[in-house]
Amino acid sequence: MVEAVAFDLGGTLFHGEDDVSKAKSVLYERLCERGYELDSSKFESILREASVRFAAQYHGDYRRFHFGAFSEVFFDVWGVDTTAEERASFDRLFWQTRLRHQSLDEHAESVLRFCRRQDLVTGVITNGNRMMTETRLETAGIADEFDVVLCSTGVQAEKSTVEPFEIFLDETGLDGTDCVMVGDRIDEDTWAAEVGMTTVYLSGGSAESRGPEREPDYTIDSLDELPRVVTELL
Incomplete structure (x- = not known):
């Protein structure tokens, strides 16, 4: 019973209705605001490669939901150094944007x-x-x-x-x-x-x-x- x-x-x-695409757009805008030099086509290319690598590395591993996890892979693919705090802020922005559109x-x-x-x-x-x-x-x-x-x-x-x-x-x-x-x-x-x-x-x-x-x-x-x-x- x-x-x-x-x-x-x-x-x-x-x-969510387009919550992922909206979160991506906000993330790209924030990167540009922070002074990172990255055009939109390059951003999409890095995002695709990072997503594949991220899924292979973290699926089945709860740590993928800690702040900084995806951004860490993103910056690694991009080859740009940044602080753990900066990476965490980008992940937080991404998820908060998604949640607002769900x-x-x-x-x-x-x-x-x-x-x-x-x-x-x-x-x-x-x-x-x-x-x-x-x-x-x-x-x-x-x-x-x-x-x-x-x-x-x-x-x-x-x-x-x-x-x-x-x-x-x-x-x-x-x-x-x-x-x-x-x-x-x-x-x-x-x-x-x-x-x-x-x-x-x-x-x-x-x-x-x-x-x-x-x-x-x-x-x-x-x-x-x-x-x-x-x-x-x-």
Whole structure:
């Protein structure tokens, strides 16, 4: 019987409209303001190479969400020296811009109310740092809706490993078979199956898979379909 539902954030409870491209534009403007000599085409070229290298180096490693991680790779590809503080400020600007251009899924609040009516434990298991996670939840006014909030830098493990899901079970005191994990990444969120959790894949995510994919137990096209799935499992 289901006693808890855990949610991913980005792509599941929150969606962005051109948030990445807007963050890139703001980052480029800030680089120019700081006096770095870099034309837009060169910036895009460095960004592409850095993104490939960053994914290869950090996927599966929670440290990629610490401030400075991506900028460190970016400046390394560029061949320009800068301070750790400067790199951290660029990463902070990038993520804060993305978060400003993300909004809560239109069905999120009703789904969370459903979970509360069913007296279910609700949780967040997300790849990210504390700032990113708290900003999302507080800005949307749903921070108090969750009993457990786990982010990868806090638990020192990414969702493309089993550790975050084990920690969720430890903190709730529940068995995996009593829990549901909802997310839009079948190379990350479906790792919950390793501890016996039922996995629900929210289709439509555009992120490229970076690791092995697992077949989800359920696939939904919209978050408002989740109550039906949970009801089946009660």
